[in-house]
Amino acid sequence: MIARRIAASALLVAAFGAFLIPFQARLAAEAKAANFRATALDLDLREQIGQMGFLAALSGFRSPLAAFLWIEAHAAWENTEWGRMAGLFNTVTTLQPRSLLYWDMAAWHMAWNASVSAMQDTKQPSEALRIRAQRQYFQLGKDFLERGIRNNPDRYQLSLQLGVLLRDKFEDHAGAAAAFLRAAEFPDAPPYCRRFAGYEMAKCPGREREAYEFLKALYLQGEKQRLPTLINLLREMEKKLDLPASERLDHS
Amino acid sequence: MKSLRGTWAIGANTFTELVRMKVFYFLLIFALLIIGSSAFVAKFSFQEQFQMLKDISLGAMSVFTSLLAILATANFLPKDMEDRTIYTILAKPVPRFSYLLGKLIGILLLLVLALLLMAGLFLAVLWLQERGVLAETRAQLQGSSAEDLALALKEVAAATFNANLFPGIVIIFVKAALLAAMTLFLSTFASSGLFTILMAVAIYFIGHLQASAREYLMSGADIHWWTRGLAAVVALIFPDLQAFNFVDDVIAGVAVPAGLFLQVVALGGLYVAVYFSLAAMVFAGREL
Numbered sequence: 261m262i263a264r265r266i267a268a269s270a271l272l273v274a275a276f277g278a279f280l281i282p283f284q285a286r287l288a289a290e291a292k293a294a295n296f297r298a299t300a301l302d303l304d305l306r307e308q309i310g311q312m313g314f315l316a317a318l319s320g321f322r323s324p325l326a327a328f329l330w331i332e333a334h335a336a337w338e339n340t341e342w343g344r345m346a347g348l349f350n351t352v353t354t355l356q357p358r359s360l361l362y363w364d365m366a367a368w369h370m371a372w373n374a375s376v377s378a379m380q381d382t383k384q385p386s387e388a389l390r391i392r393a394q395r396q397y398f399q400l401g402k403d404f405l406e407r408g409i410r411n412n413p414d415r416y417q418l419s420l421q422l423g424v425l426l427r428d429k430f431e432d433h434a435g436a437a438a439a440f441l442r443a444a445e446f447p448d449a450p451p452y453c454r455r456f457a458g459y460e461m462a463k464c465p466g467r468e469r470e471a472y473e474f475l476k477a478l479y480l481q482g483e484k485q486r487l488p489t490l491i492n493l494l495r496e497m498e499k500k501l502d503l504p505a506s507e508r509l510d511h512s
Numbered sequence: 513m514k515s516l517r518g519t520w521a522i523g524a525n526t527f528t529e530l531v532r533m534k535v536f537y538f539l540l541i542f543a544l545l546i547i548g549s550s551a552f553v554a555k556f557s558f559q560e561q562f563q564m565l566k567d568i569s570l571g572a573m574s575v576f577t578s579l580l581a582i583l584a585t586a587n588f589l590p591k592d593m594e595d596r597t598i599y600t601i602l603a604k605p606v607p608r609f610s611y612l613l614g615k616l617i618g619i620l621l622l623l624v625l626a627l628l629l630m631a632g633l634f635l636a637v638l639w640l641q642e643r644g645v646l647a648e649t650r651a652q653l654q655g656s657s658a659e660d661l662a663l664a665l666k667e668v669a670a671a672t673f674n675a676n677l678f679p680g681i682v683i684i685f686v687k688a689a690l691l692a693a694m695t696l697f698l699s700t701f702a703s704s705g706l707f708t709i710l711m712a713v714a715i716y717f718i719g720h721l722q723a724s725a726r727e728y729l730m731s732g733a734d735i736h737w738w739t740r741g742l743a744a745v746v747a748l749i750f751p752d753l754q755a756f757n758f759v760d761d762v763i764a765g766v767a768v769p770a771g772l773f774l775q776v777v778a779l780g781g782l783y784v785a786v787y788f789s790l791a792a793m794v795f796a797g798r799e800l
Contacts, residue, residue, distance in 0.1 A: 269794070285726060287755055287776065288755070294772055323763050358766050
């Protein structure tokens with residue numbers, strides 16, 4: 261009787277397993293395709309968050325752990341401990357790579373706050389070294405955004421922020437234009453992404469004609485795109501390119 | 513029909529018994545946690561505040577329901593044997609299968625109620641915070657154009673509620689139901705409640721690694737047959753709890769595909785059915 265029951269249980273488990281393993285594998289592939297469960301729990305993460313943290317991450321409590329570490333990073337910010345903040349941001353973004361807020365804020369703290377602080381560091385008498393530190397923080401901010409984009413290829417927000425960073429901190433207008441354009445390709449991206457791309461393109465030497473055509477196409481899309489900045493830039497470019505009156509837009 | 517009525521009576525009785533055990537006191541801790549955390553994060557930007565509130569609340573909901581599922585279920589059989597109520601029930605024409613099903617129904621009812629209360633509390637705090645931030649935004653943008661104001665308010669609303677929160681909460685319940693069925697199965701052959709709890713907690717951790725074992729098994733890499741066999745056994749015996757881990761992505765604002773959600777719910781239902789069948793088989797042969 262007992263042997264029969266054990267055999268029946270084993271048969272049930274085997275039948276269940278034969279169906280289950282391929283089903284679970286398919287489900288995991290579907291989740292991956294939908295950009296779900298993207299976090300890899302590897303040894304690097306284990307070193308970053310310690311044994312207890314790793315245990316919590318393993319048990320499916322990644323987001324509360326990320327929230328607690330974010331609060332810790334906030335405390336580090338209040339004490340202007342930039343290096344510690346960078347480390348904590350690294351861990352938080354590894355734990356919650358799909359949270360745009362964490363990538364965005366981490367990049368902002370590094371490229372805007374830490375870089376300014378490095379430049380105003382009274383303990384560092386050498387200006388060259390201060391500038392070097394500032395650039396390193398710009399680069400850290402850029403790295404956060406680039407990694408964020410790789411982890412969130414289905415969302416526009418971080419490409420938009422990368423465009424802003426390249427424009428304001430690196431003065432890399434070609435790079436900024438490409439980032440804004442990448443953001444604009446998403447159907448839910450706000451219309452200003454495309455305008456920003458055009459403005460940056462206009463600043464790239466040798467691409468004035470391309471930028472003019474791009475901005476003109478935006479202008480022709482209708483009233484919503486016809487903002488004073490766009491109209492003024494078009495006028496300036498018409499003068500700069502010395503376009504004949506027949507090719508110019510009627511801005512009146 | 514009579515058996516169904518008996519099962520339902522056992523379920524309702526189990527539920528009442530659990531409520532009388534004052535298990536809902538944990539809700540006080542939950543309330544303190546989310547109200548405390550929402551007050552603590554007030555100095556952050558509103559996006560951060562909402563993100564933290566969701567992180568902590570949904571994480572706590574997941575922890576509490578999982579703990580409740582394991583701890584409440586593990587003590588059923590040992591307690592009923594100690595009180596001798598199991599003998600009174602089974603002496604009547606109640607099949608052992610109905611007895612177990614009734615117990616499972618009771619715990620599932622408790623989990624539904626606990627989750628509803630926690631979700632209600634969480635959504636109420638989120639709503640109150642949203643109201644506060646909206647009022648603040650309106651006051652700050654008093655002189656701005658209607659378009660700017662509308663855009664800012666839309667941004668606040670987008671950072672608080674999204675439809676994905678609901679599938680996330682449903683999946684928390686499905687995972688807890690699976691854990692309850694698994695613990696019930698363990699308790700049918702365990703010698704004590706403590707053993708059941710320890711086993712269930714161990715399986716909980718292993719279950720979150722099951723996906724890695726399965727990936728290793730199916731990777732086609734050049735590995736020893738015995739390693740492959742071990743990975744197969746792990747993938748087969750332990751539930752894949754990572755499959756039920758929607759919360760992290762839901763908080764991050766990732767859209768839950770309907771197909772994936774339904775398949776995960778179905779997978780959870782299947783696990784519950786299999787664990788319950790195993791529990792019924794073992795319990796049928798157990799000497800009481």
